[in-house]
Every structure is written in structure tokens, then in C-alpha cells.
Amino acid sequence: MNEFALITSVALSVISASTPLLLAATGELVTEKSGVLNLGVEGMMLVGAIVGFAVTLGTGSAVLGVCAAALAGAAMALVFAVLTLTLLANQVATGLALTIFGIGLSALIGSGYVGQPLQPLPKLAVPGLSTLPVVGPILFGQDALVYLSFAALIAVSWFLRRSHAGLILRAVGDSHDAAHAIGYGVIKVRYLATLFGGAMCGIAGAYFSLAYTPMWAENMTSGRGWIALALVVFATWRPARLLLGAYLFGGITILQLHIQGFGIPVPSQFVSMLPYLATIVVLVAISSDRTRVRLNTPACLGRAFNAAG
Amino acid sequence: MRQDSEAAEPGARGQTPLPAAPLLELDSIVKRFPMTVANDGVSLSIRPGEIHALLGENGAGKSTLVKIIYGVLHPDAGEIRWNGERVSILNPAAARALGIGMVFQHFSVFEALTVAENVALGLNDPQQRKGLRDRIAKISEDYGLKLDPDATVLHLSVGERQRVEIVRCLLQNPKLLIMDEPTSVLTPQEIERLFATLRRLASEGCAILYISHKLEEIRSLCERATILRQGKVVAECDPRQETAKHLAELMIGTALRPPYHLQEESAETAPARLVVDRLSVKSDRAFGVDLDGISFSVAAGEVLGIAGIAGNGQNELMAALSGETAADRAETIVIDGKPAGTLGPAERRERGACFVPEERHGHGAVKDMTLSENALLSAYRTKGLAPGGLINMGSTIRFAAEIIKGFAVRSDGPAAEARSLSGGNLQRFIVGREILQQPGILVVAQPTWGLDAGAAAAIRQALLDLADKGAAVVVISQDLDELIEMADQIAVIANGRLSPPRPVAEVTIEELGLLMGGVAAPLPQERRNAVPA
Numbered sequence: 001m002n003e004f005a006l007i008t009s010v011a012l013s014v015i016s017a018s019t020p021l022l023l024a025a026t027g028e029l030v031t032e033k034s035g036v037l038n039l040g041v042e043g044m045m046l047v048g049a050i051v052g053f054a055v056t057l058g059t060g061s062a063v064l065g066v067c068a069a070a071l072a073g074a075a076m077a078l079v080f081a082v083l084t085l086t087l088l089a090n091q092v093a094t095g096l097a098l099t100i101f102g103i104g105l106s107a108l109i110g111s112g113y114v115g116q117p118l119q120p121l122p123k124l125a126v127p128g129l130s131t132l133p134v135v136g137p138i139l140f141g142q143d144a145l146v147y148l149s150f151a152a153l154i155a156v157s158w159f160l161r162r163s164h165a166g167l168i169l170r171a172v173g174d175s176h177d178a179a180h181a182i183g184y185g186v187i188k189v190r191y192l193a194t195l196f197g198g199a200m201c202g203i204a205g206a207y208f209s210l211a212y213t214p215m216w217a218e219n220m221t222s223g224r225g226w227i228a229l230a231l232v233v234f235a236t237w238r239p240a241r242l243l244l245g246a247y248l249f250g251g252i253t254i255l256q257l258h259i260q261g262f263g264i265p266v267p268s269q270f271v272s273m274l275p276y277l278a279t280i281v282v283l284v285a286i287s288s289d290r291t292r293v294r295l296n297t298p299a300c301l302g303r304a305f306n307a308a309g
Numbered sequence: 310m311r312q313d314s315e316a317a318e319p320g321a322r323g324q325t326p327l328p329a330a331p332l333l334e335l336d337s338i339v340k341r342f343p344m345t346v347a348n349d350g351v352s353l354s355i356r357p358g359e360i361h362a363l364l365g366e367n368g369a370g371k372s373t374l375v376k377i378i379y380g381v382l383h384p385d386a387g388e389i390r391w392n393g394e395r396v397s398i399l400n401p402a403a404a405r406a407l408g409i410g411m412v413f414q415h416f417s418v419f420e421a422l423t424v425a426e427n428v429a430l431g432l433n434d435p436q437q438r439k440g441l442r443d444r445i446a447k448i449s450e451d452y453g454l455k456l457d458p459d460a461t462v463l464h465l466s467v468g469e470r471q472r473v474e475i476v477r478c479l480l481q482n483p484k485l486l487i488m489d490e491p492t493s494v495l496t497p498q499e500i501e502r503l504f505a506t507l508r509r510l511a512s513e514g515c516a517i518l519y520i521s522h523k524l525e526e527i528r529s530l531c532e533r534a535t536i537l538r539q540g541k542v543v544a545e546c547d548p549r550q551e552t553a554k555h556l557a558e559l560m561i562g563t564a565l566r567p568p569y570h571l572q573e574e575s576a577e578t579a580p581a582r583l584v585v586d587r588l589s590v591k592s593d594r595a596f597g598v599d600l601d602g603i604s605f606s607v608a609a610g611e612v613l614g615i616a617g618i619a620g621n622g623q624n625e626l627m628a629a630l631s632g633e634t635a636a637d638r639a640e641t642i643v644i645d646g647k648p649a650g651t652l653g654p655a656e657r658r659e660r661g662a663c664f665v666p667e668e669r670h671g672h673g674a675v676k677d678m679t680l681s682e683n684a685l686l687s688a689y690r691t692k693g694l695a696p697g698g699l700i701n702m703g704s705t706i707r708f709a710a711e712i713i714k715g716f717a718v719r720s721d722g723p724a725a726e727a728r729s730l731s732g733g734n735l736q737r738f739i740v741g742r743e744i745l746q747q748p749g750i751l752v753v754a755q756p757t758w759g760l761d762a763g764a765a766a767a768i769r770q771a772l773l774d775l776a777d778k779g780a781a782v783v784v785i786s787q788d789l790d791e792l793i794e795m796a797d798q799i800a801v802i803a804n805g806r807l808s809p810p811r812p813v814a815e816v817t818i819e820e821l822g823l824l825m826g827g828v829a830a831p832l833p834q835e836r837r838n839a840v841p842a
Binding site: 171174175177181184291295296298299 | 380381400401402404405413415416417418419420421422426429430431435438461463464
């Protein structure tokens with residue numbers, strides 16, 4: 001039973017490390033597929049984390065908290081969208097600024113909430129199944145956001161591959177000039193995709209402050225937003241690979257803790273480098289096949305579109 | 310049968326009414342842009358089943374007009390009537406709902422998507438996606454437009470990409486099909502196939518508005534033509550009844566002269582200025598062509614034309630001649646008697662060689678820089694524009710202004726960004742920039758690609774004038790007519806090998822065609838391209 005308990009606890013910790021990555025990366029994937037590069041993921045997550053925490057604490061309702069976090073993330077994304085899509089500011093610079101802004105804003109809002117306790121997000125136990133050994137708690141005893149992360153990924157995957165709206169979104173990311181010429185509203189599509197990405201990042205942030213460690217601490221996402229960004233590239237903009245990458249990167253985060261726990265003489269810093277190292281390796285590997293890159297990378301990623309031109 | 314007289318415009322030139330009512334009528338359309346009036350009271354009418362040409366130079370307002378018809382732009386004044394009823398076309402979806410389809414000049418296809426997905430994006434009603442693959446297959450078979458619905462567009466040729474757009478239009482059962490410069494990127498065979506499709510569509514009652522500046526095409530395809538110049542309709546005619554020369558003159562507003570070139574009797578005795586001896590270069594690109602033993606020699610006052618189908622080593626040859634890729638041995642390229650094969654582009658320019666690459670944006674000019682900055686980039690040494698490493702803005706701007714004036718570049722002056730110029734004007738600027746450096750050797754690739762007759766004639770004449778002043782000129786072009794018109798000697802590049810250059814007067818089109826297809830022609834009596842000792 002001891003082995004079972006260990007496996008269960010490792011699996012559970014991997015899931016909780018991977019879920020926010022998966023949520024944020026799913027949102028960013030949609031944003032990037034429309035041709036918008038929003039580097040403000042970390043900032044949007046932090047604002048989502050503090051708003052989700054504050055609303056849950058104030059109202060006692062985690063549902064309201066998560067919704068508020070999504071709205072907060074979307075509001076941050078709206079700032080980004082207005083600056084880059086309407087005012088045509090540089091996307092990279094604006095995204096970096098959004099992250100810095102989000103770190104500061106969340107710290108400001110959160111100054112009164114540091115150290116306050118909160119009930120963790122309830123686990124949704126499926127009666128009968130959640131008590132099964134190992135499989136039970138892993139598959140049937142998670143909180144709602146874990147299930148949401150999977151549902152969102154499946155929905156996004158279906159949306160992009162099968163729906164007409166998803167096709168339009170991919171078209172806009174592939175060639176905004178052609179999409180405009182055929183008569184699609186490039187800017188409108190990009191606004192919606194950016195807002196969706198922001199909302200998902202907000203929820204990912206809320207997962208930190210409501211479930212992962214149910215409390216608020218300054219800068220509590222500690223760079224997970226950047227891993228989510230790397231993850232989208234790692235996945236070469238494909239939802240199925242995103243799942244693989246999220247659990248790989250989440251697993252590495254946990255591995256890092258266990259390596260320290262077992263006293264293995266590898267500096268933890270090396271292990272925390274692994275996600276980024278893996279991303280670089282994947283980037284190099286996929287770049288060798290240009291056709292593949294062209295087919296999966298949104299060709300207009302990060303490029304401003306001016307409808308008047 | 311249709312008559313070839315004027316359209317029945319209200320209050321027009323008092324002609325007899327026509328049997329078929331007009332499908333589309335434009336009445337006094339005006340469209341202003343901040344700097345120009347693109348359409349200034351343009352009227353036009355098209356009847357069902359008619360192939361109607363819209364003819365004009367670059368910047369004459371053709372594209373603006375069709376964008377208005379397709380709902381991409383909105384007119385500032387004037388009226389559009391569809392089947393006699395006044396309509397306002399708010400967006401492309403509205404145009405498609407009326408039955409207007411459009412094939413764009415720079416195809417509006419999405420490379421990363423499949424053919425079926427690309428077609429689906431052109432449908433107004435997403436419900437139509439059901440059974441789309443079958444309908445694509447059926448239409449493409451009906452019209453002989455072979456297409457695999459599941460192929461990714463990235464892997465398709467230019468001609469196939471155009472088919473995607475045409476099929477996308479045909480699925481909507483269009484009553485009017487607009488084709489914007491459809492043949493500028495097609496091979497002759499592809500053009501023939503396209504014309505067969507268009508004729509068939511017209512015979513089925515679909516009207517076609519065909520935009521082009523290729524006069525011969527219009528004469529063979531269209532039964533009526535509206536000619537635009539500087540935003541105004543200057544003439545309407547039956548192009549089949551007009552000569553190409555007359556159409557061109559209507560288009561550009563002045564008489565065209567055939568290019569004038571001193572036929573250098575002494576070309577044989579004139580000193581060779583550029584000698585290439587057994588140049589072999591391995592291509593560094595994935596699908597590049599290796600150059601294999603290229604040899605030729607160009608004398609002062611001589612124009613060498615290099616023909617060939619795109620992708621047979623022209624880009625690699627241009628790079629090797631300009632010094633962007635250096636040769637292994639210095640002796641493979643000799644400029645004015647001195648070996649230059651291992652020199653880079655700047656050093657070759659110092660020795661009096663100038664180059665005009667094929668790609669204007671990003672290679673021949675930097676899009677986001679001003680014209681004076683672009684002038685500086687290639688001429689800073691030869692014109693001494695940056696003495697001691699500091700830019701002399703005064704003389705740089707003067708040089709740019711000199712190019713603009715000397716080559717009639719339509720622009721907002723030296724401070725205009727290169728991107729703001731039309732293709733033809735930018736090409737005039739680039740060619741002018743190189744010619745005004747008074748090069749001893751000028752190598753140009755596709756000098757008139759995509760240009761209208763007036764601009765092309767001006768550029769050809771400028772190149773010939775340069776040769777007449779004693780320069781050696783090499784023209785790499787896919788346009789055989791252009792080479793035959795300009796060149797003294799002509800050679801064909803096929804699969805990285807160059808055929809021996811021969812005097813233009815001695816070769817036939819058939820011979821050149823065979824060479825272009827990679828079929829070795831019977832060798833002339835001796836290898837004329839052998840390097841003079």
C-alpha cells in the first residue's frame with residue numbers, strides 16, 4: 001500500500017503542477033493561432049490569481065471567484081488588444097509590459113490579503129469511483145478546474161479542427177491579408193482570441209491561489225506563465241502535444257522537488273532549466289523541417305494588421 | 310450575338326439599346342485617397358456572358374475599382390446597379406451574395422490550410438460545407454481544373470493555387486467573375502488552360518471582368534475593353550479590332566516607340582568587360598539548383614539575354630554574379646580584365662559592376678526605408694555619399710531626387726518610403742539607381758516583371774541606352790519577347806547549365822523553347838562561349 005500511496009501522491013502533485021500550465025497554454029494557443037503573440041501570460045495569471053482569491057474570500061463562492069479571475073484575465077488581455085490591435089503597438093514590447101504591469105498590479109491589490117487562509121477548492125468526488133485505489137483519487141477525485149483544463153483542451157482542439165469559426169481563426173493567423181480580402185474581420189477575430197486567452201490565463205492564475213496553494217503570495221506563479229508560453233511553442237501549436245507538454249513540464253517541476261527530497265546531488269536549478277531546454281531542443285528539431293514549421297506555425301504571429309493598407 | 314458597341318449607359322453616347330440588359334453598371338464612381346483620386350467618375354457596364362477587359366497602367370485605378378465592386382472598398386460618390394437595381398455592396402460577403410466572385414492578383418489563399426478548407430472560407434453559408442469535398446471534386450473535374458481537396462496549399466504550384474480561388478468562386482455559381490491580373494505568374498500552358506475555362510464560363514452566361522495590362526491576352530480573350538488612365542475612363546473599344554500598339558498608346562497616353570539600340574557592328578572587336586569562365590556553384594538552399602560550368606562573355610556595348618523557365622538556376626546565377634555567393638576561384642569571373650570571382654558585392658560594385666535583383670521588396674530595396682536611404686544603400690561608395698563613414702544627407706537626397714526625376718518615378722519625393730511605391734515605380738527607381746551609378750557592367754534579373762507596357766518600355770530603353778554608352782549588360786528574364794527585343798546575344802539556362810550564347814538574329818523561338826525545356830539543341834559549329842584568350 002505504501003507504494004500505492006507514493007504513486008498516488010506523485011501523480012496528484014504532477015496533476016496540480018500541470019493543470020495551470022495546461023489552462024494558460026490552451027488560452028495562449030488560441031491567441032497565437034489567430035496571429036497574436038501575447039507575452040503577458042504571467043501578468044494575466046497573477047491578476048487572475050489575486051482577483052480569484054479576493055472574490056472567493058469575500059463572497060465565499062469559489063465559482064464566483066473563478067469567474068472573476070477569468071474576467072480579470074480577459075480585462076488584462078483587453079488592454080493588450082486595444083494597444084496592439086487597435087493602436088498597432090508592438091506586440092512583443094506590449095506583452096512584456098503587460099507582464100510587468102500584472103506583477104505590480106497583483107501585488108498592489110493583494111497587499112491586504114497576504115497570509116489570509118482560504119478553504120481549498122473542493123474535490124469533486126464521483127461516488128463509488130473516487131475510493132478506488134490509485135485510480136480513484138487520480139481520475140475521479142479532482143477539483144473542477146482539473147476537469148475544466150481537459151474539457152477546454154478538447155473543446156479548443158475540436159473548435160480549431162472542425163468548426164467553421166475555428167477555420168476562420170486559423171485563416172486569420174495564416175494570412176491576415178487574404179482573410180481581409182475575402183471579407184473576414186481580422187481585428188474582431190483577434191480581439192476574441194486574445195480575450196479568450198486572457199480569460200484562460202486568469203483561470204490558470206486562480207488555480208494557484210484557490211487550489212495549488214490556497215492563499216495569496218506576491219508573485220506566486222513564479223514564472224509558470226513563461227513555461228506556458230514555451231509550452232505552446234514546444235507543442236508546435238497543436239493541442240494534443242500541448243497536453244503531453246503540460247504534463248511533461250509539470251512532471252519536471254515535481255521531479256525537481258523530489259530530487260531535493262531524495263538528496264540526489266543535482267542542483268535544483270538544473271532541473272528547473274529543463275522545460276526551457278526542452279523547448280529549445282524542440283525548436284531546433286522542428287526548424288529542420290521547414291514545411292512542418294510552415295504548416296503549424298501561424299504565419300502572421302506577432303505581425304500587426306492595418307485594415308486600411 | 311452580342312454587339313460590340315458601347316454600353317447602354319443612361320445619357321451615354323446615344324447608341325441603340327442592346328439585346329441583353331446590363332448585369333452590372335457602374336455610374337460615375339469616385340474614390341479618393343489622401344494623396345490621390347484613384348477613381349474619378351468611372352462608368353462601366355457589363356452584360357451577362359461578356360468578357361470585359363479593364364485595362365490600364367499600374368496606378369490607373371483598376372484595382373481600386375474592382376475592390377469597390379467586390380465590397381472591399383466603398384465609393385465616395387457614384388452609383389452601382391446590379392440587374393438594373395441600385396445596390397450598395399458593403400462587404401465581400403454581400404458581393405458574393407449578389408453573385409460576384411473575385412480571383413485576386415496576389416492570391417488570397419492560406420498556405421497552411423487544405424484546398425477544401427480554403428474553399429470553405431470563401432463560402433458565405435457555413436452549412437454549405439457539407440459534401441464540400443465532393444462538390445470541389447465535381448467542379449474541378451467539370452472545368453478541367455485538377456485539384457485534390459485534401460492537399461495542403463503550401464505544396465501546390467502557383468497555377469494550382471489560382472485554381473483553388475477559381476473553384477472557390479465557381480462553387481457560388483457566380484454571375485460575374487472578377488480576375489485581377491490572373492496570368493502574371495502563370496506559364497504559357499497554364500494561361501491557355503485558364504482562358505479555356507474563362508471562355509467556357511462566358512458561354513454559360515457568366516460575365517467576366519478581366520483586369521490586365523497584357524495587351525495580347527486581352528486581344529485574344531476579351532470582346533470589350535474599358536481603358537483607364539489616372540483614374541478616368543479614356544476609351545472603350547473592342548480590343549479585337551485594335552492593334553496592341555494602339556491599345557498601349559491609349560493606356561499610357563503617349564505614342565510608344567520601339568526601343569532603340571545601336572547595333573554595335575564592332576561588338577566582336579570591342580573589349581570583353583565581363584567574362585565568366587566555367588562557373589560552378591553548389592546551391593546552399595534546400596531546393597536550389599547547382600550551377601554547372603557556366604561560361605559567357607559580354608563585350609562593351611553588348612546586351613546578353615539569359616532566358617529560361619523560373620527555377621532553373623537564375624537566382625543562383627544572379628547571386629554568383631553579384632558576389633552574394635563567392636566563387637571558389639577568382640578567375641571564374643573577370644571584370645574588365647581583372648579576376649573578381651572571390652570578391653563580395655561591395656568590392657564588385659567598386660569595380661563598376663551594378664546589379665538589379667529580381668525581388669524588389671527586401672532584396673532590391675528595403676521596404677521600410679525612404680527612397681533616399683535606399684539610394685544610399687547601393688550607391689554610397691560609387692557616388693561618395695558617405696565620406697569618412699558619415700552620411701552626406703544633402704548629396705544623398707539630391708541623388709535620390711535625380712533618380713526620381715530622371716526615371717519618372719511617381720512618388721512623394723526622396724522621403725517617401727519604398728513600400729509606398731507601386732511595383733512599377735519602385736522598379737524604375739531601382740533600375741535608375743543602378744544606371745545612374747554609370748556602371749561598366751549591369752546585371753538585371755526580370756527587369757520588367759509585372760510592369761505595364763509603358764514602364765517596361767522605359768526600363769528597356771534605359772538599359773539599351775546604358776549599353777550604347779559602352780556598358781556590358783546582362784538581362785536574365787523569363788520573357789522571351791523582351792530578350793529578343795533587347796539582346797544582341799541570347800543564351801538559355803536550364804537546370805543550372807547555360808547554352809552557348811548565340812546572336813539573336815540567328816536563333817528561332819523553337820530552338821530556344823527546346824533549350825528551355827532542357828532538351829540539348831544541336832551544338833553550333835563550335836563553342837562560341839569559349840573564353841577569349
